[in-house]
Amino acid sequence: MKSSFWVKVSAILWKDVLTEFRTRDTFTSVLVFSILVIVIFNFTFVPGSQMFETVAPGVLWVTFTFAGVLSLNRSFARDKEKGCLDGLVLCPADRVALYLGKMLSCLAFMLVVEAIVLPVFAVLFDLPLYLPKLAVIAVVATIGFAAVGTVFSALVVHTRARELLLPLLFFPIIIPVIIAAVKASELALSAASWSEMTSWLTIIAAFDVIFTVAAALVFDYVLEE
Amino acid sequence: MTAGDSLASDQVVQIKGLNKSFSGNLALRGVDLTVSRGEFLTVFGPNGAGTTTLLRILATITRPSAGRIWVSGLEAGKDSTEIRRRVGYVPHQTLLYDDLTAYENLRFYGRMYDVPDLESRLQALAERMGLTSQLHRLVRTLSRGIQQRFSIVRALLHDPSILLLDEPETGLDQQASAMMVEMLDAGAKTVIMTSHRLENSLELADRAVILASGRITYDAPKSSLDKATFAGVYARYSEMK
Numbered sequence: 001m002k003s004s005f006w007v008k009v010s011a012i013l014w015k016d017v018l019t020e021f022r023t024r025d026t027f028t029s030v031l032v033f034s035i036l037v038i039v040i041f042n043f044t045f046v047p048g049s050q051m052f053e054t055v056a057p058g059v060l061w062v063t064f065t066f067a068g069v070l071s072l073n074r075s076f077a078r079d080k081e082k083g084c085l086d087g088l089v090l091c092p093a094d095r096v097a098l099y100l101g102k103m104l105s106c107l108a109f110m111l112v113v114e115a116i117v118l119p120v121f122a123v124l125f126d127l128p129l130y131l132p133k134l135a136v137i138a139v140v141a142t143i144g145f146a147a148v149g150t151v152f153s154a155l156v157v158h159t160r161a162r163e164l165l166l167p168l169l170f171f172p173i174i175i176p177v178i179i180a181a182v183k184a185s186e187l188a189l190s191a192a193s194w195s196e197m198t199s200w201l202t203i204i205a206a207f208d209v210i211f212t213v214a215a216a217l218v219f220d221y222v223l224e225e
Numbered sequence: 226m227t228a229g230d231s232l233a234s235d236q237v238v239q240i241k242g243l244n245k246s247f248s249g250n251l252a253l254r255g256v257d258l259t260v261s262r263g264e265f266l267t268v269f270g271p272n273g274a275g276t277t278t279l280l281r282i283l284a285t286i287t288r289p290s291a292g293r294i295w296v297s298g299l300e301a302g303k304d305s306t307e308i309r310r311r312v313g314y315v316p317h318q319t320l321l322y323d324d325l326t327a328y329e330n331l332r333f334y335g336r337m338y339d340v341p342d343l344e345s346r347l348q349a350l351a352e353r354m355g356l357t358s359q360l361h362r363l364v365r366t367l368s369r370g371i372q373q374r375f376s377i378v379r380a381l382l383h384d385p386s387i388l389l390l391d392e393p394e395t396g397l398d399q400q401a402s403a404m405m406v407e408m409l410d411a412g413a414k415t416v417i418m419t420s421h422r423l424e425n426s427l428e429l430a431d432r433a434v435i436l437a438s439g440r441i442t443y444d445a446p447k448s449s450l451d452k453a454t455f456a457g458v459y460a461r462y463s464e465m466k
Binding site: 004007008011012014015018019022023078081082083084086087088089090091092093094224 | 281284285286287288306307309310312314316317318319320321322323324325329333334336337338339363379
């Protein structure tokens with residue numbers, strides 16, 4: 001039974017990754033958008049200035065947040081085309097497996113985009129390329145993004161104005177993660193130690209756990225008409 | 226009523242007082258229906274009669290507003306996952322991903338349904354529907370008819386005991402329709418099919434039901450059906466409110 005659960009999770013992940021790999025439509029758009037945002041902010045602030053250091057974490061998380069919303073919007077939209085979402089609902093699979101499969105595919109997608117955007121950010125903002133603390137913060141915060149975003153993406157997929165509705169529902173819930181991620185990033189960029197960042201990382205990790213569990217529990221109700 | 230009661234009478238589908246409304250508009254009004262094991266039931270109805278809604282509720286995709294449904298003795302809403310294992314559903318849309326090949330689509334659904342010996346099952350069904358040469362093409366490059374044939378294979382992949390077919394002949398040529406009928410005959414499954422094509426669908430049916438404005442207005446076994454006059458019967462009963 002356990003192996004069947006993970007077979008289904010991996011089947012959904014495989015299906016989403018393969019579809020995106022074939023089309024690259026969402027990936028290309030989100031990546032270009034993210035790099036454009038960083039480039040525009042880079043022109044706005046003078047590198048090396050105090051203002052520049054203050055706003056850099058905010059710039060990074062504004063970019064990640066909007067890129068995340070763009071990709072979450074597409075997560076279930078592709079399933080909705082040609083009724084494939086009905087095909088998923090029809091499967092005799094635990095709804096937690098469906099949720100985890102979709103959540104992991106969102107997470108993988110966002111992490112790949114961030115892995116490309118982070119070095120671009122470092123170069124443009126005159127930072128070292130090796131930023132392990134920032135990478136850890138990005139991974140932990142993106143788990144929270146994907147956990148909450150997957151549920152809201154499924155919730156709005158049946159609505160006509162889903163592109164508008166998703167950020168309206170998603171942002172108020174995800175604000176604690178964004179604030180904690182900005183604060184932790186600020187510390188990471190000012191060469192603070194791991195222990196100084198612990199409290200912010202703990203907040204994000206707690207959010208991840210609580211919302212992943214809660215989202216998995218309500219996913220069945222979100223999917224059914 | 227308990228699951229045991231519903232099984233005892235060999236009725237694999239039982240519907241009691243089914244209502245479904247969308248934004249206050251009733252799509253189904255007090256539908257009562259039973260279907261016996263191995264029976265081929267055809268549901269006729271004009272556009273907007275509620276035939277698709279009925280099948281979507283039986284497939285557990287849509288939640289009813291009121292009423293109770295048992296499929297193979299399992300109650301919808303309580304045992305939906307188990308019902309899904311027993312049901313194969315062919316809706317209007319193919320439920321196939323455009324950017325995957327037909328093979329990848331079937332493999333995906335096979336894994337989602339825990340189909341044992343998936344590879345040989347998939348190949349055998351594709352061969353029976355004359356689709357072997359099309360298996361590795363992207364779905365978006367296939368014609369509507371071929372996609373529909375793959376949709377039927379998808380629905381049969383997990384060997385369901387109950388088939389729900391929503392106008393399955395859409396896009397199928399005569400040869401493909403004949404293949405589909407042959408597969409349905411060979412399976413000895415309980416079939417609930419909706420259709421607008423009176424003659425062809427009546428030929429297949431053990432029993433015909435007419436749904437009009439969300440109500441069952443006509444229900445008769447094949448033995449009492451007169452093919453020559455059924456068009457007249459349909460015209461009269463499908464207009465009833």
